[in-house]
Amino acid sequence: MSYYYAGCAEHHHQEPHFLDACFLCRKPLGYNSDIFMYRGNTPFCSKECRQEQIEIDEAKEKSWKRSSSSSIRKTESKNSTTPNKTVRTGTVAVA
DSSP, X not given: OOEEEOSOTTOOOEEEOTTSBXXXXXXXXXXXXXXXXXXXXXXXXXXXXXXXXXXXXXXXHHHHHHXXXXXXXXXXXXXXXXXXXOOXXXXXXXX
């Protein structure tokens, strides 16, 4: 296991390097083995672990988009029931 120094002279604690273990399964990464990276500095021990994390992230993003779009629709429906609100539609051309 490799370590790097993180801190000033008074604090001599060491933290593990981010490439020491797979982000998903925590399996130690070998020194002469492939490391599969994702989103900058996230290491994985295999293509399978990396793919699983990609799928987890995509599911979270879809869920977030669905929840944010439903809250927008709720806000729009509340606003549409407000009386005396003028809405203008049309085309604007700027030269």
